[in-house]
Amino acid sequence: xxxxxxxxxxxxxxxxxxxxxxxxxxxxxxxxxxxxxxxxxxxxxxxxxxxxxxxxxxxxxxxxxxxxxxxxxxxxxxxxxxxxxxxxxxxxxxxxxxxxxxxxxxxxxxxxxxxxxxxxxxxxxxxxxxxxxxxxxxxxxxxxxxxxxxxxxxxxxxxxxxxxxxxxxxxxxxxxxxxxxxxxxxxxxxxxxxxxxxxxxxxxxxxxxxxxxxxxxxxxxxxxxxxxxxxxxxxxxxxxxxxxxxxxxxxxxxxxxxxxxxxxxxxxxxxxxxxxxxxxxxxxxxxxxxxxxxxxxxxxxxxxxxxxxxxxxxxxxxxxxxxxxxxxxxxxxxxxxxxxxxxxxxxxxxxxxxxxxxxxxxxxxxxxxxxxxxxxxxxxxxxxx
Amino acid sequence: xxxxxxxxxxxxxxxxxxxxxxxxxxxxxxxxxxxxxxxxxxxxxxxxxxxxxxxxxxxxxxxxxxxxxxxxxxxxxxxxxxxxxxxxxxxxxxxxxxxxxxxxxxxxxxxxxxxxxxxxxxxxxxxxxxxxxxxxxxxxxxxxxxxxxxxxxxxxxxxxxxxxxxxxxxxxxxxxxxxxxxxxxxxxxxxxxxxxxxxxxxxxxxxxxxxxxxxxxxxxxxxxxxxxxxxxxxxxxxxxxxxxxxxxxxxxxxxxxxxxxxxxxxxxxxxxxxxxxxxxxxxxxxxxxxxxxxxxxxxxxxxxxxxxxxxxxxxxxxxxxxxxxxxxxxxxxxxxxxxxxxxxxxxxxxxxxxxxxxxxxxxxxxxxxxxxxxxxxxxxxxxxxxxxxxxx
Numbered sequence: 001x002x003x004x005x006x007x008x009x010x011x012x013x014x015x016x017x018x019x020x021x022x023x024x025x026x027x028x029x030x031x032x033x034x035x036x037x038x039x040x041x042x043x044x045x046x047x048x049x050x051x052x053x054x055x056x057x058x059x060x061x062x063x064x065x066x067x068x069x070x071x072x073x074x075x076x077x078x079x080x081x082x083x084x085x086x087x088x089x090x091x092x093x094x095x096x097x098x099x100x101x102x103x104x105x106x107x108x109x110x111x112x113x114x115x116x117x118x119x120x121x122x123x124x125x126x127x128x129x130x131x132x133x134x135x136x137x138x139x140x141x142x143x144x145x146x147x148x149x150x151x152x153x154x155x156x157x158x159x160x161x162x163x164x165x166x167x168x169x170x171x172x173x174x175x176x177x178x179x180x181x182x183x184x185x186x187x188x189x190x191x192x193x194x195x196x197x198x199x200x201x202x203x204x205x206x207x208x209x210x211x212x213x214x215x216x217x218x219x220x221x222x223x224x225x226x227x228x229x230x231x232x233x234x235x236x237x238x239x240x241x242x243x244x245x246x247x248x249x250x251x252x253x254x255x256x257x258x259x260x261x262x263x264x265x266x267x268x269x270x271x272x273x274x275x276x277x278x279x280x281x282x283x284x285x286x287x288x289x290x291x292x293x294x295x296x297x298x299x300x301x302x303x304x305x306x307x308x309x310x311x312x313x314x315x316x317x318x319x320x321x322x323x324x325x326x327x328x329x330x331x332x333x334x335x336x337x338x339x340x341x342x343x344x345x346x347x348x349x350x351x352x353x354x355x356x357x358x359x360x361x362x363x364x365x366x367x368x369x370x371x372x373x374x375x376x377x378x379x380x381x382x383x384x385x
Numbered sequence: 386x387x388x389x390x391x392x393x394x395x396x397x398x399x400x401x402x403x404x405x406x407x408x409x410x411x412x413x414x415x416x417x418x419x420x421x422x423x424x425x426x427x428x429x430x431x432x433x434x435x436x437x438x439x440x441x442x443x444x445x446x447x448x449x450x451x452x453x454x455x456x457x458x459x460x461x462x463x464x465x466x467x468x469x470x471x472x473x474x475x476x477x478x479x480x481x482x483x484x485x486x487x488x489x490x491x492x493x494x495x496x497x498x499x500x501x502x503x504x505x506x507x508x509x510x511x512x513x514x515x516x517x518x519x520x521x522x523x524x525x526x527x528x529x530x531x532x533x534x535x536x537x538x539x540x541x542x543x544x545x546x547x548x549x550x551x552x553x554x555x556x557x558x559x560x561x562x563x564x565x566x567x568x569x570x571x572x573x574x575x576x577x578x579x580x581x582x583x584x585x586x587x588x589x590x591x592x593x594x595x596x597x598x599x600x601x602x603x604x605x606x607x608x609x610x611x612x613x614x615x616x617x618x619x620x621x622x623x624x625x626x627x628x629x630x631x632x633x634x635x636x637x638x639x640x641x642x643x644x645x646x647x648x649x650x651x652x653x654x655x656x657x658x659x660x661x662x663x664x665x666x667x668x669x670x671x672x673x674x675x676x677x678x679x680x681x682x683x684x685x686x687x688x689x690x691x692x693x694x695x696x697x698x699x700x701x702x703x704x705x706x707x708x709x710x711x712x713x714x715x716x717x718x719x720x721x722x723x724x725x726x727x728x729x730x731x732x733x734x735x736x737x738x739x740x741x742x743x744x745x746x747x748x749x750x751x752x753x754x755x756x757x758x759x760x761x762x763x764x765x766x767x768x769x770x771x772x773x774x775x776x777x
Contacts, residue, residue, distance in 0.1 A: 017667065020661075020667075024664070027654070027656050028657060031653050031657075060491070061491035061492060064491070064559075157457045157459075159622075163622060234560055235559050236559075237557075260428070260722065271414065271416075274410075278409070278410045279410065279661065281406075282406065
């Protein structure tokens with residue numbers, strides 16, 4: 001019998017125990033994978049390095065609109081290549097489904113966001129049709145929208161001049177993302193800001209956000225400082241940050257809750273580890289006489305240590321890999337089910353951390369019993385002392 | 386049979402200290418499950434009850450039709466005047482209807498130790514009627530804002546959780562400084578807001594109307610009278626809700642999200658705990674194989690053995706459950722946190738570990754104990770006496 005065979009045979013000696021232990025490890029790592037992916041939503045680092053776009057909003061909060069008269073001033077800031085703006089519309093589809101809808105200037109928006117891919121004639125149609133709208137591919141697929149249809153959307157904020165909150169737009173294009181990660185975010189609708197501005201009952205010439213595209217080599221931190229200084233002490237003070245910081249600040253608003261959930265769940269993971277570790281330690285304890293027999297037969301201290309450790313590693317590895325795989329599948333299912341809104345992406349980084357954890361865990365639960373097995377005195381062990 | 390069960394159970398339980406490690410596995414595993422379950426649901430209970438407490442049945446809120454939240458809503462001055470004259474509104478001591486036109490502004494404040502990524506806080510411009518409509522709001526420090534001045538009063542929750550909103554500090558909005566002159570307490574979601582004079586807010590933010598109007602209702606049929614009158618008026622398109630309805634609607638999404646999260650996590654953990662409990666109980670039964678066989682040989686029945694193993698599992702599970710609930714209670718009960726509510730703004734609330742949650746947690750732990758104990762108990766009861774006695 002080979003050494004590997006011996007380890008496997010030992011594992012299957014008590015089938016129930018092995019299977020139950022592996023199952024608990026699977027559960028622990030399933031939870032671990034899902035948590036880590038949840039975690040990465042919260043903690044993705046934000047910095048100015050490599051930033052190509054800045055978001056400018058009112059300093060009070062983004063719900064306070066800024067005047068469009070800012071455009072030329074923003075364009076004059078050194079380092080700003082192009083300025084786009086976008087206004088929250090509060091779109092509602094059918095009864096009560098919120099649709100992310102923004103009123104934008106098509107041409108400017110196209111220049112600033114090359115990541116959205118759409119045939120050139122559809123961009124042109126968006127620019128030249130007053131009542132045009134374009135929808136993200138995911139969204140269009142979800143609701144079965146086709147180019148050429150008239151889509152009724154209502155707004156939970158802006159009535160039309162007549163007082164009606166029902167709007168309708170001509171779907172002239174469906175945009176997609178340039179790569180996988182952008183394709184996953186095609187769930188917004190854009191409408192023509194000119195038309196919106198003219199047709200809505202209040203709020204003329206204003207927008208919630210400015211998006212500044214930086215010239216190559218521009219210093220993002222410097223530009224944002226210049227912009228904010230320019231409007232300081234005016235009624236429309238601004239706050240400018242990188243796009244990434246802006247997106248993050250939304251997630252961070254969940255605030256304490258996110259922190260607590262993570263905190264609780266990591267405690268859970270370690271509880272499960274403790275439970276598994278104890279089970280393994282126990283299985284070694286029960287086999288002390290057997291290990292003594294092995295030594296009597298001439299196996300070295302080192303190889304006895306190896307046998308015990310190999311068993312722990314095998315249990316953790318099988319359980320861990322299966323658990324992480326399940327987490328990956330489940331995460332993808334959640335992402336699919338929520339139409340990409342809730343991204344539980346168990347990616348390579350999480351797998352790497354997971355594998356690292358498996359190694360640490362195998363050592364943590366296997367090393368003590370293994371060392372104990374190595375230092376066993378044959379006589380004492382056989383005598384049951 | 387009862388005395389047999391009692392005898393074996395007694396032996397089992399007295400011997401637990403000698404084999405504490407595997408027993409501890411069950412206790413700790415279940416403590417974890419119950420603690421997490423209780424803590425997550427305590428969060429959602431606390432959030433919901435804070436918002437619900439803010440709503441009164443005898444106050445109605447009037448918003449522009451189809452707005453859902455005050456933040457999205459907006460009414461003009463003329464509309465406000467029509468609404469104030471409508472039937473169904475309670476009359477105050479001065480003989481006028483009790484109403485308060487209110488305007489919602491969102492301001493950004495930094496949380497505790499953060500230096501960037503400010504959170505959104507509701508600033509509410511109110512009329513004097515607001516204090517009549519919310520008798521629970523009491524100034525506990527400083528004084529109320531002065532009409533016509535850029536002064537704010539701050540809810541206790543905001544004052545605790547966000548820096549820059551303490552008594553005496555200045556909040557910068559639209560190029561001007563606002564002074565925090567008082568702290569108020571209400572024990573509900575109102576504490577998550579800053580309040581000021583609506584007219585000062587209107588001039589500063591360049592608005593003429595208001596977000597919504599709150600009115601006191603005149604008796605139980607007040608709401609119906611008001612609704613009927615307002616919907617019959619061709620000059621208005623408004624939604625009328627009583628406050629309690631309005632706030633309950635805002636907790637639905639949060640409760641659902643936390644409910645799903647708690648469900649998934651508890652399920653995964655519970656499965657892990659079941660496997661661990663099975664393992665421990667199998668080990669416990671195996672370790673006592675000889676002992677059980679001896680008992681059977683001297684005339685003890687199979688059923689008492691089964692029952693005694695089950696009792697042991699259940700006792701350990703219950704112990705774990707109680708420990709977990711205690712941990713959740715000590716660590717989380719009344720802990721103050723804030724999160725984003727329905728209107729993109731922060732709601733400050735306390736965790737609430739209620740007796741109902743504790744009972745649900747214990748039911749879960751006992752169920753797991755039952756599942757984890759049953760199979761090993763059956764094995765113990767079925768073990769052939771001769772095999773058991775021969776075992777090393």
